[in-house]
Amino acid sequence: MTVKAQFDHTNCDGCPIRHRAVCAHCDTDELEELEGIKYYRSFEAGQTIIWSGDQMSFVGSVVSGIASLTQTMEDGRTQMVGLLLPSDFVGRPGRETAPYDVQATTDVVMCCFRKKPFEDLMNSTPHIAHRLLQMTLDELDAAREWMLVLGRKTAREKIASLLSIIARRDASVSQKVQSGPIVFDLPLTREAMADYLGLTLETVSRQISALKRDSVISLEGKRHVTIPDMARLMDEAGDDSDGGFLI
């Protein structure tokens, strides 16, 4: 509700993700068409936005908050396969049912488009199709980056990798200076981190404690993280010092 109030405009002018979302390259005419088929929806932290296997009636963009894509096996093992940040796109044009659960990790606002009209619009609007291709290629890179983390990194390196991704994202959003300590709040519970990293929550907790003990990070409370030396963290993550992470 409080969240919704921040974004209850009905046009795209003041949209905080206007320049990064699937509509980034649209001209005024195209935006107007999009406005005709769009609507906003809010979700509370913990809510499931889309269930795996559901009919998908809409596609859309995350406007604010963080959502996650997860897969679950019959016996309950779950793996997060994507982290959706503001401007990221949800849904696949040309597919009927959702392949993954989409969950709101924090409170989330989405800009939704009715699926059928969006597909039509995409076919007639190269700007949208082209931008969606770019974004999908970026996501594919991120997924492959993550395969290395899941397949080959140690628990400590996995935690360091996740922290450096979150830190980097925060830095890129707030345009902060490269040097000096980086400070942010973890948007994920220990359990969500474990599901992302292919670990148990106990191991996540232990490794965070270890990184704290070794002064790679410091914590106030459970979630507020300070990184005194980003290069040190990236070293712990096993990446070459200004490596290829793109998120």
Place this chain on the structure above:
Amino acid sequence: MTVKAQFDHTNCDGCPIRHRAVCAHCDTDELEELEGIKYYRSFEAGQTIIWSGDQMSFVGSVVSGIASLTQTMEDGRTQMVGLLLPSDFVGRPGRETAPYDVQATTDVVMCCFRKKPFEDLMNSTPHIAHRLLQMTLDELDAAREWMLVLGRKTAREKIASLLSIIARRDASVSQKVQSGPIVFDLPLTREAMADYLGLTLETVSRQISALKRDSVISLEGKRHVTIPDMARLMDEAGDDSDGGFLI
């Protein structure tokens, strides 16, 4: 050489991947334009097709054989992040340098397009851009499917998952009957399997021996695999019996 001989035609009519590759939806005019910028290249098993970090002068499609995308950490740990089968696309329009090593796992023939002209053509040809989007979305699904394998499955389940993917692909290519035993040759060494699965080659070997001992598979030589009961294998892989694997 013998491989090259199979595909030394210069037009697309007899192309074995014509209907599945990036050019699948092209009409005659568009194909003619593509023919103008294309050329074939052959690679021997083990050869590196593209080095990570290299300038990419071309993009293209795998015509025959199998190639792999791999990432390597400084200390030598490597993770395969994609398996490129005939019709799969290599390269990213709009990017200068290659993010991964591309290696020929078997002898490979590629249909290459000079990068710049291809990019231009893509901007003027919705058929190509649209097909590339479809293919990229499929690859993203495959990558995410694989994240579950890497993050949450046991060694035995990983092996079973890989075997069932290869079996499925073979079945889809040769249009074989669903029931009855499935037979194929493993296109990967134990080491390549290990790199794909985030395991060591010793563990791969042990788990294959275990699956053989338990009659889930049988082997002639090291590479020739028979799967008497596909449902059983999928069960070992931890997938729901006709699960979501798409490759």
Place this chain on the structure above:
DNA sequence: ATTTCCACTTGATCTCTGTCAAAGTCGCTA
């Protein structure tokens, strides 16, 4: 103020997979 709850931390133990080492198999070359 006290209780309750939830996310988190920490400890003890177990087990799966990695590591190190040796030996086996197969195809190819001399």
Place this chain on the structure above:
DNA sequence: TAGCGACTTTGACAGAGATCAAGTGGAAAT
């Protein structure tokens, strides 16, 4: 035919991370 080399299997052992089990701390509720 022997011998070499690449690939694979198998064994013994060690260790990282999982599992099982308490226990802590802070915020909301009573």
